[in-house]
Amino acid sequence: MSGNLPLIPCFMAAFLFFGSDVYSQTQKLHFWKTEFEKKHGELNISILDGAQVPPGEIISAVNSVPFLGEKRLVIVKNFLSQGDAENHKPLTELLKDIPDFTVLIFSEFGAVDRRLSLYKKLKKEATIEEFAALEGTKLTNWIAGYVTKHGGSIRHDASLLLAQQTEGNLYRLENELRKLVGYTNGEREIGLREVELLVKTSFSTSIFKLTDSIGQKNQRLALKTLHELIDSGDELHGILYMIMRQFRIITGVKDLVDRGLRQDEITSELKEHPYVVKNTMGQARKFSMTQLKRAYKLLREIDTRLKTGGIRIVTGDNREFVLALDTLIVRLCEA
Numbered sequence: 170m171s172g173n174l175p176l177i178p179c180f181m182a183a184f185l186f187f188g189s190d191v192y193s194q195t196q197k198l199h200f201w202k203t204e205f206e207k208k209h210g211e212l213n214i215s216i217l218d219g220a221q222v223p224p225g226e227i228i229s230a231v232n233s234v235p236f237l238g239e240k241r242l243v244i245v246k247n248f249l250s251q252g253d254a255e256n257h258k259p260l261t262e263l264l265k266d267i268p269d270f271t272v273l274i275f276s277e278f279g280a281v282d283r284r285l286s287l288y289k290k291l292k293k294e295a296t297i298e299e300f301a302a303l304e305g306t307k308l309t310n311w312i313a314g315y316v317t318k319h320g321g322s323i324r325h326d327a328s329l330l331l332a333q334q335t336e337g338n339l340y341r342l343e344n345e346l347r348k349l350v351g352y353t354n355g356e357r358e359i360g361l362r363e364v365e366l367l368v369k370t371s372f373s374t375s376i377f378k379l380t381d382s383i384g385q386k387n388q389r390l391a392l393k394t395l396h397e398l399i400d401s402g403d404e405l406h407g408i409l410y411m412i413m414r415q416f417r418i419i420t421g422v423k424d425l426v427d428r429g430l431r432q433d434e435i436t437s438e439l440k441e442h443p444y445v446v447k448n449t450m451g452q453a454r455k456f457s458m459t460q461l462k463r464a465y466k467l468l469r470e471i472d473t474r475l476k477t478g479g480i481r482i483v484t485g486d487n488r489e490f491v492l493a494l495d496t497l498i499v500r501l502c503e504a
Contacts, residue, residue: 182267185291187249187277188300189436189443192339197300198244198276205272209238219248219275224259231263231271241271249281249288257287264294280437302443303339308332312342316359321350323359330364334374337444341371372398376411377448379498380419383464384455388502395498405490406475413468415449420461422446423453464501471497 186194202214215230227245235241248260267273275295281288291297303311309328316323323331331349335341345368349359352367370378375398382391398408418441425435436446456464471493474480481489 182269182271183264183273183275183291183295185249185275185277185281185288185295185297186300187275187279187281187297189279189302190300190339191278192343193303194276194278194300197298198274201242201274202244205240205242209235209240209242212236213238213241214244215241216244217246219245220251224256228259228263231267231273235270239270242274243271244274244276246276247278248275249277249285250279254286257285261287261290264290279440302337304337304444304447308337308444311339312346315343315346316350319346319350320355321353321359322355323349324361327360327364330361331368334364334368334370336371336374336442338442372407373411373415373445376408376415377452380412380415381452381455383498383501384452386502388499391498391502392495395494399491399494405487405494409468409471409475409494413465413472416461416464416468418445418449419453419456420458420465422449423456423458423461426450426453427458467497467500 186197188194202216205214213235215233217227217230219227227243227248230241230243233241249257275291283289309325309332312328312331313323313325331342331345335345348367349363352363353359375394379391379394379398382388382394395408399405418439421439422435425438430438432443432446432450435450436443439446441449471480474493475482475490480493
């Protein structure tokens with residue numbers, strides 16, 4: 170981004186930023202606030218929580234005359250996703266009468282309901298920018314660009330592995346890339362070795378690998394992945410919960426794919442990260458709905474046994490629980 174605010178024609182008094190890429194949207198909002206403050210002063214910036222403040226307070230902020238400056242910036246977070254049509258109505262009516270001295274930004278961290286009257290009005294009266302989660306080539310290009318900007322270089326296969334390890338989470342990616350660039354010090358290319366050495370596989374990535382192995386009927390790899398999770402110190406109840414959660418996601422994705430929904434529609438319906446949905450769509454093809462229902466039934470049986478004392482757990486001795494998980498994996502791979 171340049172060091173100047175975007176040119177704002179008089180008819181572009183309102184903006185809507187939305188989408189699941191919270192990192193990029195946050196960066197954009199920070200840019201706006203920083204540059205606006207330089208030119209018009211901190212006192213002419215209002216940031217309001219749309220889930221907490223009434224519409225009247227937002228309208229008052231929009232209509233307030235700038236203090237020792239030419240413009241006001243009003244950022245309203247998560248207003249479209251809250252309330253109802255009656256709550257939105259005052260803001261819908263306000264859009265056509267925003268004072269020339271005010272720039273109004275609606276910010277939504279996630280999807281918006283395009284059927285809302287307020288959204289339809291914004292589409293006519295405002296500039297809309299969607300921050301879709303980066304994936305595929307866009308994500309690996311972002312990784313390469315970040316590394317180059319900070320004086321390093323990275324192999325494409327390392328970018329792919331890093332994207333997988335972090336599940337496309339740009340906040341985590343930034344932290345891991347800082348570590349990798351610092352480790353190589355710009356003197357050598359970041360490769361698979363560096364990523365495998367320095368970047369810990371996320372818990373959910375390991376769960377995905379585990380369920381993927383089950384889908385492939387690869388009992389050896391599934392058990393190996395399970396015990397890697399256990400040996401890393403992850404809590405056994407958490408492992409069981411995450412396996413159940415992943416099978417719920419697989420079932421949901423498979424059902425919606427069978428009903429003909431597109432990836433973006435599935436993402437919106439399940440309210441999951443696009444990267445998770447994209448990967449799970451491939452995983453769902455490895456299971457029949459009958460297998461998924463059986464898997465979930467077996468998982469619920471273990472959960473019930475835990476809650477009713479059917480699996481004995483004492484301090485420092487989880488052997489019965491581990492045995493139950495091992496047996497579960499074997500049965501799932503045989504299904």
